[in-house]
Amino acid sequence: MNEYWNALAGGLLIGLSAAILMVANGRVAGISGIAGRLLQGVQATTGIVFVLGLIAGPVVYRLFAGTWPTVTVTSSWPLLVVGGLLVGFGSRMGSGCTSGHGVVGLARLSRRSIAAVVTFMIAAVVTVYLQGYFQ
């Protein structure tokens, strides 16, 4: 049951983060967009500051929780490379990922984001389903 409360509390914090960026700076908290622009050298300072904050998040969490958050990676190294390439390429081509389309886009009732979220959820569920037969 605890994991449900933690999931909800974590979600509320993620929403707060997106709300701060929207209300204070008028910008979308989309990680793939921020990272992609950073790689292009566009809004580089903003991008670096956001990413450094993002990386500092688990460290702050550890100060309060006493332990690092659980990260269980079972994928082989080739799979990590393929998955990473697809996530990077696809999120740029589709103009967003779980944060930009999911957290912010759905909140704005953007039709593009609703279409994107439905598409990547179906693709991810089908991928995990099929993977079950090849492992």
Next chain:
Amino acid sequence: MSGSVFSRLLATLASGVIFGIGLSLSGMLDPARVRAFLDITRDWNPSLAFVLGGAVAVSALGVLMTRRMQRPLLDDAFHLPANRVIDRRLIIGSAIFGVGWGLVGLCPGPALASLSLGLPATALFVVAMLAGMVLHDRLQRVGPRLQGQGNDRIGLESGRLP
């Protein structure tokens, strides 16, 4: 200009840190949990639905606040996506992203945040992810037609939907 560059960077930093704490608390950093959430036909763990639910709820409050504002607190104008066309790029890109997300269980936010744990596996994923982003942006610059810009509408323009 309302609000200095520094104040905007401070808001950006706060947003990033809170995002990272939220990811850590929620369980989204754990690819095994994410894949269990996506594994709806076998051993489904639906808890991560509460992450998206909670996040969208608070984010929507922020959006509602901005509806009453002429401009954001610290800037002169909102910088929001103007594109409203559901095109092939959006759908194919999202599908590609979804396959990668399902394969490993990491999306860009959790992948970057988990760098702080210093795990070689997530670092490798991040390098590949950034390479994928650069690859896309290079291809887009070289061949806009390859990416089908402007002439590939599926016909779902937002204004015409029921």
